[in-house]
């Protein structure tokens with residue numbers, strides 16, 4: 001019995017104890033926790049707001065910043081098609097929307113999580129720190145911290161959602177003018193038929209390189225994009241305009257391949273590239289300079305200006321024109337190096353163009369191996385083929401009979417036959433995949449002035465050059481040229497200093513006709529050919 005009584009007493013004691021704990025929990029702790037939760041959830045939200053402000057202002061847990069160096073380092077190695085890229089991205093500060101925005105928002109979430117995790121770690125230390133700490137940690141701190149976490153995550157989620165929405169709206173506001181600017185820049189240059197052609201390595205590009213005036217870094221792609229919409233900040237801090245058109249106003253464009261400076265206006269104004277080819281001593285150089293001289297006078301008669309933007313072209317032009325003007329001969333073009341372009345700038349009202357003439361020594365056209373470096377042939381809108389009548393066997397035979405060696409000496413006849421030279425060059429163009437059917441070829445029979453003194457069986461007159469060439473036995477050449485090229489026109493020229501460009505024998509005519517084909521009419525009717533169009537003549541034959 002005493003045992004039974006004792007057992008009952010203990011049971012009642014335990015019952016009362018448990019009841020007291022439950023009652024205490026229900027009466028005091030639960031209401032206290034409920035009140036605590038009402039405070040803890042908003043406190044958690046406030047905590048998230050404070051953390052977001054501290055993070056975004058960089059006062060604490062500042063997000064990593066994408067630097068210009070990161071941009072260079074993280075450049076993709078290949079383009080979308082898998083083609084290896086020649087250059088990394090430019091060293092400039094990326095636009096905020098191109099990556100930094102995401103990093104900042106993610107950091108807000110991460111910083112909030114970090115603060116909450118710190119709290120849990122602290123509570124965890126209490127739980128394992130003995131009874132006196134474990135009970136309040138488990139019973140009071142844990143439930144309260146759960147409430148704080150809920151409030152904080154909810155607020156962080158809201159902040160992120162709002163942030164993403166704001167970034168989307170602002171991003172669209174940034175993207176629209178960026179895309180528009182990029183498109184406009186391209187469109188204007190396309191309409192102008194602008195491209196940057198290198199006078200030295202002959203590379204032709206839509207996208208020249210620009211050097212930052214602040215630090216000398218070469219920016220290879222200044223188009224609006226991830227590195228700036230309307231403006232770009234160079235890695236050195238200098239603010240640069242985007243778009244090729246605006247940047248070209250600030251600094252001179254450069255060749256992306258050899259880094260030489262392009263001619264002033266390169267990549268921005270209409271760009272016309274015309275090589276002159278033919279055998280040694282055919283009269284190429286003389287045709288180029290007297291042709292430019294004729295163009296200059298005719299253009300200025302029409303109220304325009306033809307001038308030179310670079311010292312080198314200006315000086316070579318003046319030198320050659322002075323020689324020819326004084327009745328002398330042009331100097332032989334050196335065959336030991338590739339020629340630099342002779343560039344003339346044409347201004348016709350608001351229209352501006354750069355006209356690049358390429359005049360290599362005749363040796364380069366003599367055989368297939370020598371012309372492999374003549375890349376300017378591939379990028380030309382049209383070509384001038386120079387034929388020296390004194391190198392045609394048919395003419396020579398007649399001179400032999402009429403004894404005109406003085407005239408022949410005076411004419412400095414070309415070495416090599418025109419047909420061979422033509423085929424070597426035409427083959428090079430074919431081998432390099434040039435669409436010659438879309439190009440113009442101006443065939444210029446030069447040295448008409450000394451030829452006049454010879455009593456030829458058939459006179460060489462403007463308008464009948466094609467027929468004359470056929471009579472002279474160059475019918476194969478004529479047929480090949482008309483098969484190879486989209487349009488062929490025939491000219492007879494006397495490369496003299498005083499010839500007016502409208503003159504039937506002006507050396508300016510073939511150049512003007514090719515310019516017209518490239519979209520630049522230098523004067524009204526400059527695109528007309530002196531010769532009867534090939535087809536009509538064929539019908540009449």
Ligand SMILES: Nc1nc2c(ncn2[C@@H]2O[C@H](COP(=O)(O)OP(=O)(O)OP(=O)(O)O)[C@@H](O)[C@H]2O)c(=O)[nH]1
Nearest residue numbers: 281282283284285286329330333361362412447495
């Ligand atoms: N009278 C006269 N002489 C010309 C004419 N065209 C060329 N010549 C002369 O022919 C010679 C060769 O002319 P260039 O223009 O130097 O020949 P090229 O084709 O440039 O020759 P390379 O530089 O060796 O490839 C020079 O003595 C010129 O003065 C012309 O239309 N009339």
Ligand SMILES: [Mg+2]
Nearest residue numbers: 284285332333
């Ligand atoms: Mg020459």
Ligand SMILES: [Zn+2]
Nearest residue numbers: 212215234236
């Ligand atoms: Zn810079």
Ligand SMILES: [Zn+2]
Nearest residue numbers: 198201255258
């Ligand atoms: Zn170059």
